Amino acid sequence: MMPGRAYTVALRGAAHRSVLDGGGLVVAIGFYVVIVGTLSGLWRVAVDANGGDLGGYTAIALTWYVITSEAAIVSVNARHIEEIGTDIALGTVAVELLRPASVLGIRVATEVGRGIPRVAALWGSGALLATVLSGAPPNPATLVLAAPSLVLAITANLLAQHAVAAIAFWIRDAGSVWFLYMKAVFILGGMIIPLELLPDWLEHISMLSPFAAMAYAPARLASGHWEPVLIATQLVWIGGLAVAAHLAFRAGERRLQVVGG
């Protein structure tokens, strides 16, 4: 099987399984709704107390921001780093390395496949919630950009997680690393605070980091700002992260051979 086809097969298979896992999806949606309801409520109160505008965002805009940024993150299984780390430690990866297609490619394709139905279900629920709580999206046209941006966001996130998880080739306890990763995404990725609301110096750092591609980009679009350059930025980051992950795994493979799996 040509590697390219292997990836699409992996992706479609994972998407299919994800759709079938009704119970898991319901739990994720429940969890998501609670987070989004409270967080967006917080921001709406904050905007109202500040005369209806906070950093250029209205209450409605912030609501749509939050449902999108949270959908991008909750849909990705964030315990991935720990799982990848465990697989590496247990040698499961060593077996996978024997297969012809790129291990990394298959894994990422599988996880993106799993994530797409989830992000669709979550964002759909979120959109419903936002309309009820706050109103229609401020600029519906941007949603056309926001949708693919969400897919790019979860791809970037997964690639980064793999790059980081490759650390497990060297240290055994990759589990602790995922905490720190998640916190970086929360703040630098604009998941819980839109980047425009951060102090200037932090805003600059975040905009330049790959984390912005994982939550801020689709959220900014969905909150009514027509900024296609964000999609371009995401593509660039995906390229860079793919290379980084590839190199990290290659280096790790070499180490496996030296140390023994």
Place this chain on the structure above:
Amino acid sequence: MAIEARGLTKVFETGRRKARHRIEAVRSLDLDVAAGERVAYIGPNGAGKSTSIKILTGILHPTEGRATVLGVTPWEDRRRLARRIGTLFGQRSLLWLELTPRQSYRMLAAIYGLDRPAEQRRIAELGELLDSTDLFDQPVRNLSLGQRMRCELTACLLHEPEILFLDEPTIGLDLIAKQRFRELLVRLNEHQGTTIFLTSHDVADIEHVAKRAIVINHGEVIYDDEVAAMRRTLLGTKIVEVGLLAPIPAPTPLGVTLLEHTDTLMRLVVDTHTTPIRTVLDELLDGPAVADISVVDPPLEQVIAEIYELPAR
């Protein structure tokens, strides 16, 4: 009676809505065990052994029926009964992994209300009886499975229980370790009069530990007799499988039943009370035609099937 059960039934409900179905793990079970007995409670996987023992130790509530252990209804008076019985479940540990057995024993002594001198005395006694004193001060995770099981056994005997319930205690142990463990149980019973109630799906546990065997299948008792009697009827059979390089005729001695006979394979059942296995092997190996030969005990499912001519699982 140390253990008495009448009509014990346990039904599990599983599945959801349309797929909902009931599993009768234990069906109308009757049991009588006197103090000081050594009983092996045998059955294939899924027969209901673990469920029965968990009801008798008060962990599970039965759906129907009644039982008393040492005069107490287990699921109603669980804690009072727990002071007088010991339990060793092969897959559930009493010991703390990162700590030494002695540290676990300290905690168990507090739980059972043993004062320090009694605790020390008991640990020393058991250490000698079970030949495990040198294991007590190493972290449990450093011990082999066989060593761990000896320490687990010590743990469940600290409070001098009158009955010892064991659920698949030898799972995962190698042959030598299993043998030692069985010897320890016998010694325990003979020196201290502890009633032993052991579940297993290993026929060798019947042979080496039990004086009485109760066979359970599909939640019901289907055989209950002295092991000596069982030995006479069942445990003497062996299955011999022979791989052949050239066709040979079947062996002729009495007590040999042919199961399968082709040019390359022969399977026999040998009743070793009628004909010693050696005679059969001598006859088969007399000549160059045998490529491979194996002698095995018949699988338990088959033994049970034979007992009652039920279709094997």
Place this chain on the structure above:
Amino acid sequence: MRALRATARNAFAEAAAKPAALAMQMTVMMINDFAWVIFWVLFFDRVGTLGGWDRDSIIVLQAVLTTAGGLSLGLLANGRRIGVMAVGGDLDAVLALPVPPLPFVLLRRIEPVNLGDLAFGVTLFLVACHPTPVGTVTFVLVSLASTTLLTAFLVLTGALAFFIGRSESGELGFHSMLLLGAYPVDLFAGAIRVMLFTVIPAAMIAAVPAGLVGEFDAGRALALAIAAAVFTVAATVTFTLGLRRYTSGSVWTRA
């Protein structure tokens, strides 16, 4: 009771058995908690006061939340796992012993990672909350009340697994409590507000206790105590009744 003390002692010994791993896990958790404090500081820097809450009072809230969370999830670590244990048959070892099952299960395990929360919460209070003697005593008392309430809530939602056969209720209960607990409760209104004070008492585990540290209010203190008591009773009853339906993992293994 001697038995429970001995159990707790062993749980401590086991957690401390690998000191390097313990220190690392605690540090990671403290960094994690610190990130949330940063969020709140950034938020209030941008937004000013909100519903009577400002940067200082939100820090007290975080201190109470992490302290109570650390005590509950760290020292009574099995509280969160009741559902999983019920469905998975992990209660056998407890039921085989002559001990009251619920206290024993709770004390039996210490989770090193969450001890980091406890360390963080106490440190945060001492460093950033201008502790006075009265304030400190209040902090300790309300944290204990909050711990009781949180643990009881986790046990209650986890024990539902005995009846529905799935352990998700425990996990959902855990996540929603901790998430909602982190918010200044006055922000919410109407039905949600009522819910956060009663059925899912997230407001009671951090916002209300934190408020008491700042300014004591007898009514709220009483409400907190009552909530803790009510949930403790409910949790104990549900757990005890649930044990009758315990399947020891048999249904799963048979499937």
